[in-house]
Each structure stands twice: as C-alpha cells, then as structure tokens.
Amino acid sequence: MAITDAGVMYGLLAVGAGLATGLAGIGAGVGEQGIGAAVVGVVAEEPGFLGKGLFLMLLPETLIIFGLAVSLILMFAWTPFAAFMQ
Amino acid sequence: MLRPVQMSRVVVAGSKDVMEPVIEKLHELNLMHLVNYSGGQQSFEPGKTVGRGKEFSENLIKLRSVSRYLDIKSKAPDVKFGESEIVSQMDDLLGRLGDDVTQTYERIAAIDAEVKTKQDQINALRPLSVLPVPLELYQGYDSLAVFVGTVASAVDAEVAKISSNSEVFSGSYKNGLVAAVFAPIGQAADVQAVLAGHGYSEISVPKLSGTPDAAIASLEAESKNLLSEKEPLVKKLKDLRKQNEDKILAADEYLSMQTQKTDAPLRFATSNNAFVIDGYVPTAEFERFKSSIEGAAGGKVHVEKLSDAEMEKCVESGEDVPSKMDNPGIVKPFELITRLFSIPEYKEFDPTLLIFIFFPIMFGMILGDVGYGLMILVVVALLKKKFRTEGWNQLINIVIISSVWAIIFGVVFGELFGPMGLWGKVFGQMAHEEILALEESGLFWGEGFFGPLGRIGPAEMFPMYRLATNAVLMLIGVSIFIGVLHCSVGSILGIKTELNYGEKKHAYFERLPVLIFQVAFALLLLGLIMGVMPIVYIMALLIVVSIVMLVMGPEGVMGATHLPFYVSNLISYLRLLAIGLASVGVAFAANKLAFQVLMPMLSGGEHLTMVAYVLGVVVLLMVHFINVLLGILSPFMHPLRLHYVEMFTKFYAQRGGGVEYSPFGHVRRYLKA
Numbered sequence: 001m002a003i004t005d006a007g008v009m010y011g012l013l014a015v016g017a018g019l020a021t022g023l024a025g026i027g028a029g030v031g032e033q034g035i036g037a038a039v040v041g042v043v044a045e046e047p048g049f050l051g052k053g054l055f056l057m058l059l060p061e062t063l064i065i066f067g068l069a070v071s072l073i074l075m076f077a078w079t080p081f082a083a084f085m086q
Numbered sequence: 087m088l089r090p091v092q093m094s095r096v097v098v099a100g101s102k103d104v105m106e107p108v109i110e111k112l113h114e115l116n117l118m119h120l121v122n123y124s125g126g127q128q129s130f131e132p133g134k135t136v137g138r139g140k141e142f143s144e145n146l147i148k149l150r151s152v153s154r155y156l157d158i159k160s161k162a163p164d165v166k167f168g169e170s171e172i173v174s175q176m177d178d179l180l181g182r183l184g185d186d187v188t189q190t191y192e193r194i195a196a197i198d199a200e201v202k203t204k205q206d207q208i209n210a211l212r213p214l215s216v217l218p219v220p221l222e223l224y225q226g227y228d229s230l231a232v233f234v235g236t237v238a239s240a241v242d243a244e245v246a247k248i249s250s251n252s253e254v255f256s257g258s259y260k261n262g263l264v265a266a267v268f269a270p271i272g273q274a275a276d277v278q279a280v281l282a283g284h285g286y287s288e289i290s291v292p293k294l295s296g297t298p299d300a301a302i303a304s305l306e307a308e309s310k311n312l313l314s315e316k317e318p319l320v321k322k323l324k325d326l327r328k329q330n331e332d333k334i335l336a337a338d339e340y341l342s343m344q345t346q347k348t349d350a351p352l353r354f355a356t357s358n359n360a361f362v363i364d365g366y367v368p369t370a371e372f373e374r375f376k377s378s379i380e381g382a383a384g385g386k387v388h389v390e391k392l393s394d395a396e397m398e399k400c401v402e403s404g405e406d407v408p409s410k411m412d413n414p415g416i417v418k419p420f421e422l423i424t425r426l427f428s429i430p431e432y433k434e435f436d437p438t439l440l441i442f443i444f445f446p447i448m449f450g451m452i453l454g455d456v457g458y459g460l461m462i463l464v465v466v467a468l469l470k471k472k473f474r475t476e477g478w479n480q481l482i483n484i485v486i487i488s489s490v491w492a493i494i495f496g497v498v499f500g501e502l503f504g505p506m507g508l509w510g511k512v513f514g515q516m517a518h519e520e521i522l523a524l525e526e527s528g529l530f531w532g533e534g535f536f537g538p539l540g541r542i543g544p545a546e547m548f549p550m551y552r553l554a555t556n557a558v559l560m561l562i563g564v565s566i567f568i569g570v571l572h573c574s575v576g577s578i579l580g581i582k583t584e585l586n587y588g589e590k591k592h593a594y595f596e597r598l599p600v601l602i603f604q605v606a607f608a609l610l611l612l613g614l615i616m617g618v619m620p621i622v623y624i625m626a627l628l629i630v631v632s633i634v635m636l637v638m639g640p641e642g643v644m645g646a647t648h649l650p651f652y653v654s655n656l657i658s659y660l661r662l663l664a665i666g667l668a669s670v671g672v673a674f675a676a677n678k679l680a681f682q683v684l685m686p687m688l689s690g691g692e693h694l695t696m697v698a699y700v701l702g703v704v705v706l707l708m709v710h711f712i713n714v715l716l717g718i719l720s721p722f723m724h725p726l727r728l729h730y731v732e733m734f735t736k737f738y739a740q741r742g743g744g745v746e747y748s749p750f751g752h753v754r755r756y757l758k759a
Contacts, residue, residue: 054726055427061727062654065658
C-alpha cells in the first residue's frame with residue numbers, strides 16, 4: 001500500500017522519529033544502570049577512579065545519539081527525503 | 087606544552103654529617119621527586135628518623151586532636167604567621183590552649199552523656215506514673231520478686247491463681263497496660279511464664295525515691311541545669327576556634343613540614359657513614375639544584391645526573407618517571423579534566439592544551455545562548471570569591487571560559503533566553519524584502535516558527551536559528567566536521583606517541599589507518615551529499631586501503647573489526663547539535679507557553695491583565711531556571727565524554743597512566759615564606 005497523503009506520511013515520520021529516540025534512550029539507560037552502580041561502588045572505595053569510571057559509564061550513551069541521528073534525519077531532512085521518494 | 091616537563095634522574099651522595107643541611111635544602115628547593123630506597127644493596131639500608139622527629143610527631147598528634155575538638159578544617163588563610171612566631175607559641179598552643187580545649191570538650195561530652203542518662207530515666211519513669219507505688223518500694227526485697235513492665239492484656243487473675251500472696255498493680259498507659267507484680271520469690275519462675283504469655287516487656291526502674299512524677303520533675307530540672315552549663319562551654323569552644331584557627335593551621339603546617347624533614351632519611355639509602363638520595367629533577371632546573379645542594383653541604387656532597395642514554399634506558403625498563411604537566415596560566419585549569427582521567431605518562435602527550443581549545447567551544451556550541459551564558463558567567467564569577475580552594479577555582483575558571491563561548495555562539499544562533507526570547511525585541515524583525523534577497527543569495531537559513539529575526543554579523547548571516555531545517559542540516563555537518571578534526575588530532579598524537587615508545591608497527595598499521603579512515607569517511611559523506619562522484623570514488627578507495635592496512639597491522643583481521651567503533655565515534659559528535667536542540671526546545675517551549683498560551687488565555691480579552699502577566703512571568707522564570715541548571719550540566723558532561731571516549735582512546739592513557747611529579751618539599755599556605 002503506497003502512502004500518498006503527505007499529512008499521514010509526516011505523521012508516520014514523526015512517530016518513527018519518536019520511537020527511534022525513545023527506544024534508543026531506554027536501551028542506553030538499561031546499559032548505563034549496571035555500569036553506573038558498579039562505578040559508584042568503585043569510586044566509594046577509590047576516588048581516583050572517578051574519571052575512568054565516568055568514561056565507562058558514558059560509553060553506552062552513544063546509542064541514544066544514534067537514535068537521535070535517525071530522528072533528526074526523519075524530522076529535518078524530511079523534505080529532501082520525500083522528494084527523493086518520488 | 088603538549089609534553090610533560092623533561093626530567094633527569096639525579097643521585098645525591100654524601101657524608102652523613104651533612105645529611106641534615108642537605109635535607110633542609112632539598113625541602114626548601116621543592117624540586118626533587120624522591121624515589122624510595124627499597125633495599126637490596128649490600129651495606130646500604132633505609133635511614134632512620136633524624137633530629138627531633140619523635141617530638142614533632144607527638145606534638146602533631148596532640149595538635150590534631152585539639153583541632154578536631156575545635157572542628158577546624160583546612161581553608162584559605164586570613165592571617166599568615168612567621169615560623170619563629172609559631173615556634174615560640176607552640177608550647178602555649180599545645181599546653182595552655184590544648185588543656186583548656188580538651189577539658190572543655192570533655193566536660194561537654196560528660197554533660198551530654200549525663201543528660202542522655204537522665205532522659206533515659208525519664209522515659210522509663212513516665213509509664214510508672216500511672217501506678218500508685220513510690221519508687222523506693224520497687225527494689226530491695228529478699229523474699230519478693232518484682233516484675234515491672236508493659237503487658238498486652240490484664241494479668242491480675244492469672245497471677246492470683248499461681249500465688250495468693252502476690253500483689254498486682256496496673257494502670258493503662260498510652261495504648262497498652264503497665265503492670266507491677268510483686269510475688270514470693272519461690273513462684274517467680276511461674277509468674278514470669280504467665281507474664282511472657284501476655285507480651286511482657288520489662289521496664290528497668292531507676293533507683294530513685296518518691297513518686298514517679300516528682301522524680302521526673304527533679305530529673306528534668308537537673309538536665310536543664312546541665313544544659314545551661316553546657317551552653318557557655320560550647321560558646322567558649324567557638325570563640326577559641328575563631329581566635330586560634332589560623333594559628334593552629336599554621337602550627338599544623340609547621341609540624342608537618344618538620345616531620346617531613348625528619349622522616350626523609352627513611353626514604354634514603356644509608357650506610358654507616360654515607361647517604362644516597364635517588365630521584366628526579368626537571369632537567370632545566372638541574373644546574374640550580376646542583377649548586378644549591380653543594381653550597382648547603384660545603385662541598386661534602388656529590389650530585390650527579392644520569393646521561394640521556396641511561397635515562398632512556400631507565401624509561402624503557404618501565405621505571406615510573408614522574409610527569410609534571412607544563413601549561414601556561416590560562417590553560418592550567420583544564421588540567422583538572424586531564425587529571426580526572428589520568429596523569430600523562432612521561433613519554434605521552436599532555437592533552438590539556440587540546441581540551442582548552444575544544445572543550446569550551448563544544449560547551450558553547452551546545453549551550454549557545456547569550457542570556458544563559460551571561461547568567462552562568464555572572465553566577466560563577468560571584469562564586470569565585472567564595473570557593474578559594476584550588477580544585478574549585480579550576481572548575482570555576484573552566485566554566486567562565488566556556489560560558490564566554492556560549493555567549494559567542496548565542497550571537498551566532500540568535501538566542502537570548504530561547505530563540506524567540508528577547509532577540510526580536512532587541513534586534514528587530516527582518517523585512518520581507520530582505521528575506522527574499524537573502525534567499526536568493528543562499529544565505530537565508532530559515533525563519534523557524536516565529537518569523538524572521540533581525541540579523542547581524544558579516545553579510546547579515548546571523549542568527550542562523552537552530553530550530554530551522556537548513557540550520558539543523560548545516561549543524562549536523564559542522565558537528566561531524568568538528569568530530570573529524572578532534573579525532574584526527576587525537577590520531578596524529580597517537581601515531582607520535584607510538585613512535586615515542588618505539589612501536590613503529592603500531593604507529594603505521596594501527597593508528598595511521600584510523601586517521602585515514604576517519605578523514606576519508608567524512609569526505610565520502612560530503613562527496614555523496616554534494617554529488618561529486620570523483621571524490622566519492624577516491625575516498626572509497628582510501629577506506630579500502632585503510633582496512634587493508636589494519637588487517638596487515640599487529641592485530642590482524644581483528645584490527646579491522648574495530649572500524650564500527652570509529653564510525654560510531656564520528657556519529658557521536660552529533661550530540662553537539664542534538665543536546666543543544668533539546669535545550670533550545672525547552673527555552674522555546676517556555677517562551678511560547680508564557681507569551682502565547684498562558685498570558686492570552688488568562689487575560690481573555692485584548693488587554694493583558696495583571697494576573698495573567700504575573701503568572702506568565704512566573705512560569706517563564708521557572709522553566710528557564712530549570713533549563714539553565716540543565717544547561718550547565720549536560721553541556722559540561724557531553725564534551726567531557728567526547729574527550730574521554732572519542733579523543734583519548736586514540737592516544738591517551740593507553741599504558742595505564744603515569745605518576746604525578748610531587749617533589750620533596752612543601753608549598754606554604756598558612757606560614758609566611
């Protein structure tokens with residue numbers, strides 16, 4: 001089924017963008033919770049580990065940026081994208 | 087600047103009779119990073135404490151206990167003291183003041199303990215006040231067992247069944263019952279069993295006389311008396327603290343310095359008649375160091391540094407050569423960020439300068455709002471007077487530099503408390519003809535939801551309005567460009583670091599291909615977007631070349647599997663745009679909510695009512711306040727991450743980090759130099 005109505009298409013794009021960022025956020029959060037807890041534990045014993053702990057904790061955060069990149073492309077590059085589709 | 091200060095391994099050897107003047111001089115120079123003697127050489131042993139070491143450490147312990155009683159913490163000094171001043175007052179500080187403080191503190195502690203005992207007694211007596219038994223009758227019997235406590239239900243009948251000679255008093259207290267049971271001692275066990283069945287919990291009756299109420303009254307009066315005695319004592323401690331705070335800190339510093347000196351020989355190698363001190367001195371300072379030490383010892387000491395070749399061997403054998411970061415004043419605060427991650431190893435690069443360049447720009451690009459930038463700048467500049475410790479000061483300086491960039495980017499993005507904010511009011515709206523003209527010349531970056539904003543800057547380019555489509559697309563490009571630049575600088579330093587360590591294969595087949603890959607990948611995307619096919623082909627070829635080089639590298643095929651990591655590194659820089667957009671979004675929502683929803687809705691008619699105005703402003707301030715708080719946190723954390731994860735992994739702390747240069751000596755804080 002081809003989507004011809006621009007309004008519907010824009011709506012679906014917005015839903016897709018929301019899902020991309022939201023699901024990526026959940027994923028990153030799940031990833032970070034375990035690391036965060038472990039890092040707090042280590043830092044309590046050895047404060048010098050804070051920088052490296054932060055590094056480890058921030059690693060999964062890239063995931064949400066991927067989701068966000070997809071959303072941005074969907075939301076802001078929509079016009080060129082639509083033109084490309086036709 | 088990009089490398090830690092060059093060090094020389096230095097040995098000082100001399101006769102034991104000049105050891106004390108040499109230590110004195112070493113401490114004063116504050117130049118030599120000592121390497122502890124760990125034994126292993128025949129006829130050399132670690133030295134022993136010299137001079138009045140024992141006395142100094144004892145005094146230090148006494149002084150620390152006094153400062154603990156007075157609750158003195160390290161702070162920026164208000165008055166500084168001369169060393170002789172402290173020495174002459176030391177006996178007074180430790181003797182008279184010390185005794186005074188200790189006695190006062192102990193009296194306060196005793197009062198606290200006594201008041202607590204009395205309070206416990208009062209708590210025990212309160213339930214007893216419902217029983218008609220004077221306190222002295224609860225104890226002192228030979229033939230009677232006494233049980234006093236709370237029970238869940240009445241026990242009279244059951245106790246009477248066991249023993250007709252018993253007597254039970256009970257009364258209700260709060261939600262339960264209080265009972266006192268007097269029974270012949272022979273039946274005590276049976277009575278106890280009955281009580282246990284009723285949820286008995288014992289109250290220990292204080293050894294007092296009279297009615298419970300009278301006893302409570304007198305106990306309360308006594309504790310009140312005690313507390314009134316405590317009050318002037320607490321005030322006295324406070325006054326003593328105020329008068330002596332700086333002096334005690336200075337004395338602490340003096341004693342610490344003295345014990346440092348007297349304990350120094352524990353780190354030296356000594357024989358019967360000689361001593362040897364081993365350590366590192368910055369190469370540039372060596373001549374001054376040598377002449378000062380020789381002068382202090384009257385020539386009875388030999389100072390020598392290892393030759394460069396020997397030093398090189400020393401580094402290669404994995405000795406911990408200390409690193410002293412060397413950055414000019416304005417860059418120095420950023421050492422905080424470097425240090426938080428790791429100290430650079432002696433042969434590694436010190437990334438502080440790069441952090442100084444990139445970090446504030448990234449912060450500014452994310453926050454990018456004149457209003458927020460100014461607010462943070464003012465608040466932080468005010469805080470600077472309050473927090474005078476070094477760490478805080480560095481952090482504050484970092485934020486100051488960063489917020490200046492936030493203001494600059496605020497002008498670029500046309501944001502003054504949000505995009506719609508006050509910008510239009512300050513710079514005016516743009517005329518329609520101008521927009522048309524700009525559109526024609528390709529300089530119009532979109533007008534966003536609220537119409538065109540007044541433009542400034544060369545060719546009237548600014549603001550570029552972050553929420554408009556064109557600007558978002560362009561900022562995606564700018565973010566990736568910054569990413570490629572940032573990562574490439576990291577990769578170049580990575581190549582040089584590997585060469586410094588003599589790892590040619592790692593340099594040319596692990597670091598170099600990554601550099602090629604990053605640049606080629608970015609140019610390939612650019613070529614695709616601009617539709618210039620020759621660039622795309624060349625870049626695709628380069629990417630293949632870099633993959634082949636990685637496969638030839640030390641890790642083989644595994645090396646090439648890291649490529650997705652490097653791609654994600656570049657995409658990660660999109661956060662520069664994305665987090666900024668989030669904060670613009672909130673600011674935008676705040677303005678829209680206040681000016682276009684709340685105010686018109688509450689006023690109803692054409693004219694703004696007072697209530698609508700006030701409510702609108704309150705909501706506006708609240709949302710902006712929250713946004714500016716978030717606006718300090720996330721623009722700080724995310725560039726930090728971009729440095730730690732994306733850049734440092736290319737060159738920094740790959741070998742476990744270095745040792746910080748901490749020379750033997752002391753920087754005086756509370757004592758006059």
